Amino acid sequence: MIPLRCCGLLLATLAATFPAPAKAAERPNVIVIMSDDQGAADAGCYGATDVQTPALDALAGRGVRFTQFYSAAPVCSPSRAALLTGRYPWQVGMAGNGSPPPSEEHDNSDAFGGRGLPVDGFTMARMFQQAGYATAHIGKWHLGIGVGTQPLQQGFDYSFGFLGGCIDNYSHFDYWGGPNRHDLWENGRRVRLPGKYFPDLLVDHAAEFIDDHGDRPFFMYFAINVPHYPYQGEPKWVDYYQQQGTPYPRNLYAAWLSTLDDRLAALMKHLDDRGLRENTVVVYQADNGYSTEQRAHNGGGSSGRYRGAKFSLFEGGTRLPAVLSWPGHLPEGEVRDQLTHGCDWLPTLAELCGVEVDASLPLDGESLVDVVRSADAPTPHDAVCWRFQDQWAVRQGRWKLMHQPRGYDKSPQPELVDGKWFLADIDADPSEATNLAADHPEVVEQLRRLYESRYATNRGD
Template identity: 75%
Template sequence: MYTPTNRTVRMAMTLAGMSLCLAPAWCTAADRRPNVIVIMSDDQGSIDAGCYGATVIKTAATDALANQGVRFTQYYSAAPVCSPSRAGLLTGCYPWRVGMPGNGSGPPSEEHDNLATYTGSGLPVGGFTMPGMFQKAGYATAHIGKWHLGVGVGCQPLQQGFDYSFGFMGGCIDNYSHFNYWGGPNRHDLWENGERVHRPGEFFPDLMVEKAESFIDSHRDKPFFMYFAINVPHYPYQGDSKWIEYYNERQVPYPRNLYAAWVSTLDDRLAQLMKYLDDTGLRENTIVVYQADNGYSTEQRAHHGGGSSGKYRGAKFSIYEGGTRLPAIISWPGHLPAGEVRSQVAHGCDWLPTLAEICDVPVDSQAKLNGRSLLKVIQSADASTPHDAVCWQFQQQWAVRQGPWKLMRDPQTHDGTTAPALVDGHWFLANIDDDPSESTNLASSHPELVEKLKQVYQREAAQ
């Protein structure tokens, strides 16, 4: 998609004595391939931003990003849980195809101060990834925040296409001590370029912004790709005191008060990052993508809830809509539509081919992607979804969606609600256009559709 401006072409002709630029040109520092920042929030509910219908939670920066870009209303993550969702984003493939059907391993043990010889499984060694794609195209690449895609040699960020990495390797940390927030023994989990670093008492979301700004400052003269995987609003809920006080003063009930404070804390860091892009003059040449990885958590460590899926059934770990139907926004001022909404079906594997097309970055011809470019959808509300069907797997659950129809096998809600009974003990069929809340099981009245969608799933999941 990227094309040179007339001024760029004239300058190239004058300076190089050429009749035209022979490739999509970034012939001057001001006219080059766009920067890309992909922001992934963690355990954010389907409607937990103002632009998605939250009436209590304040998310001014997220709402501003939506006003500057395109907001999706039928965007689905690649999985209802952290690691496989991230794998789908970074590879453009269904997570089970790249060895990440479930969550990755925890952090390394305390006796390791570097990851150079650490063994373990995760993303395939030498596989095609979004950062690798950008790196090969000459971009500087950075991972900042949560990884959770394996810590063994070959699976680590620096071996998956990133030039720089700062963050934690496991699934969650205490944001001040940077120790793994799970069962014992507690393990410190903060790393920079594969080396253990200690920043005790410093708030991790602030460290993320600090490292992001430093990376941008060091690479402002060439295009950069940044994966900003902020660990919020994943537990532990450790929101800024001003936001805790704000929601308590408004008598927001527990645990939504704690969760809301955490989401607004995330939003403040988004505001800082966007302000830095504005202040450095880089915003108009930077594509920003924002998405959540899966639905809100009802785990004990998350106070059994606090987030919301709104009218959608399900939460984190669920293949009902609330587990995967999530906030997603893309913004590039002056280049992509602004303040618009898209209702077409989009999927977590789609960002890789979408960004490749927008930035005119080649995709490995050997890569068999499940994602499809959303560029036509982004450009026009009248464009069709690029998908005939999409599917999900998690543990014993699976789902496939084709058109308005969604078939699920052994779905679980994980939100405390009781869903309609499954037909033959396994099957739930819904028309999502008519029933986005998945309140009625149509499997018994449409047995032919059940059988058809089983075959669609088998075909789609094997691709």
């Protein structure tokens, strides 16, 4: 249990009376951190006892930790698209993963098209840019490589990282489509830094951007590519987990996750050293559950008590670590159990920063400010939905209906009613151990109708 730093009632009162800044120069900075393929239970503050994550635990100690936070998808690109747009991913053409990076014969990624965010679409970065913020993308993109879909064309003033889904962290070549797909870019141009450890490059470029923009507020999307495969943890952490006797492949995954945590610590220290921590809102979210792919040594992560992993619409694929921290302005060391969602960050940050959002925008997210300020506030969601390939799910209150779900973990494939339906009572059975579809056909029908009437249009597949 993380101790409260001060009285929750006092903090809630301060938060409720804190005025929205009128001028851009007075607005807080914002850093949105997205980890990659992190298991639902893989942090000390989420119950893990065999991995070291002191920086993430400290961030939760200085903020609000969510226990029913859901990403918008069980894979990388759709989850990221939802975070940046505030919309369900299929509504912005990102129902699946983005295009692979350009090959070596193309030095300019403008030469490529493929799947990506809508050209001239609305993103969190553009929202902050229009409000006078300096904006930066640092890390993984995976949201398009063609004209109009790259970071600088989606509201970012600066971009450093890779465009595809995963890279080798020393050579910076794509880990899927090699051997001729070098994938490291700065402001849309290929850069070559062979041998430089990518997690360190991310912190260095993030710190430089922070230092270069002290004259106005900044927004940074820090999309670190850890603990996504390849597992290339720092030697000190590889040695540590070997000495602890951590079994394979958990030892490799844990070393990689602790490597992430060290970079989070370095980023937070840089804010502290510059006197910016109490003027910076920090969001932390995992994009989807841990991977059981062959390139991930068939596992290593943990969903804890939840069924499912990456690619799955069971809880382990989408119910993930998430923290919101703004010391001195929002509660600290507190937990929120309300249902919250990856689309919610855009309207939440807009409200906290006093940034306007066009009321005509069809956002699927809702502001979480009331939830953050009070444990008694209701969830802003009547229902939420997920869709990936032939799986879909809808949750309303205690009930969650899934169509053709698969676990992608080591648990047995569950029996489905009529070969396609799984109904869970999440309040009573968060592990989704029991299929109640046969016992409650009226609930199945109600949620099926809800899905078809509210979510089944504009597929964007």
